[in-house]
Amino acid sequence: MKQIEVRNLDFSYDENTHAVKNVSFSIEKGSYTTIIGHNGSGKSTIAKLMIGLLEKNSGEVLIDGMPLTLESLQAIRSKVGIVFQNPDNQFIGSTVRDDIAFGLENHCVDPDKMDEIIMEFAKKVNMVEFLDSEPTKLSGGQKQRVAIAGVLAMAPEIMIFDESTSMLDPQGKNEINEVIRELHAKTKMTLVSITHDIEEVTKSDYVIVMNNGQIVMSGKPEEIMLREKELMKSNLDLPFSLKMMKELEKNKIRLSKSVTIEGLVDELCQLNSTK
């Protein structure tokens, strides 16, 4: 079932910046979609259009078949959670606890259950010891953890992450991505992640590649990641396994195409043992 449908969406910030040009795509309920593209390609603008933070020039956004309009805005926003890149822009509470509570209060969560929920999500993102700290005094990565906990706690049907782990260390990023994937598997929420991390893309079900406000390719990561020329043209990088494969080819070693490092290593080990 299609949960998000975007049809012929068009948007300009002003006459010089046509940020989104006639974009159409759809996202299946419960799927994990990554959106990639260079800076300024229109990824974040699309996310903002999807929740009505920006007003489109033309086209349509449908959530569960319901068109996004001024009337449906509240109903649609209650289904969608979004975490932006810079968490400073979305803190409200004076402590981490208050900040997570704010979203829950807005969703009319039973106050008796609130403490339990706050604790559960603070634990998930490893921020329990900071519950009484001021969000503004935290480090960049800690702020991102809090912002993610705050939105996940509201249990939205659709979760949009806009580069929301960019300031986490790799270990922390893995932890948080693991938490998100676990929740995704458990709750069947629809996950949309805007990212520059090619390795994350290889783990998603579906990838959309943006360039200059348009979709240039979309499909399964294992197919898209092989289209090297188009990826480079869109200012993107190849997964490391494919870079290695090309280099090995120069050394006259031919491998089948694998988008993960693990796959490549498996194949090399087989070559080394059977030959």
Added chain:
Amino acid sequence: MSIEFNKVSYIYSEKTPFEFAALHEVDLKLSEKKMTAIIGATGSGKSTLVQHLNALLLPSGGKLKVLDFEIVAKQKATNLKALRSHVGLVFQFPEYQLFEETIMKDLCFGPKNFGVSEEEAQLKAKKALKLVGLDDSYLEKSPLDLSGGQKRRVAIAGILAMDPDVLVLDEPTAGLDPQGAVQMMSLFRELNQKHGKTVLVVTHDMEHVLNYCDEVVVMKKGEVYSHTSVKEFFQDTTYLDELHILPPAVVRVRQMLNARGFHVPADCFDIKTLCAHIAKEVKHHG
């Protein structure tokens, strides 16, 4: 002339219920004209550490020497303005600090603040903009009309226009697309190698540490955990595991292959040498 931390401690919101000790008696000596990476988990004190370099934060305990300047805890610091003209600090998300009507005005703000004439400031602005890869046609544009990556460049140019000897960058590539990140890191390396700037980069990206830096400082819970050359750092993977650091892809592949019967040498740090070595082993086997 160098940068020296001597038992530097820093406590946020001292003597309030929010009191938090972010640095504990840090001793650290950074070499001049080197490019050094500062790494560590979120909240380990990286940003707090680097904000001491231009006296944006003053130590709660201990003292530090930056170039010719000395800052001692609990003593009134003097000459901070001069220090700040020598040490340029680029924050996380510097693009949020752009504020002038035109890029030219924004870039001239720093130099003029340090007493440079209007004409000279404009020359410096043009030079800095060119360094970050944007041409003169941008000068009269509003910084607010640029894309995120371009804004980041302009913000960094604003610091370069002050022509600092020491350049400190706090996660300068967070949120940039892969090619934008590579261009940015290459620029810093060039400033370091061709223009003799001392560069300090706070980063989480081990690929950047491996490919662009000379030395690496690991921060852990407000302390300097280690300070080594980059090559030394990535040779011993048991140490990386202990620190919970995901090594760069080249090192990871080497590790995985060697665990399964390959013999890739530990000083193999680039994809070309790695692949040549793998090819040799596979063929030899055949």
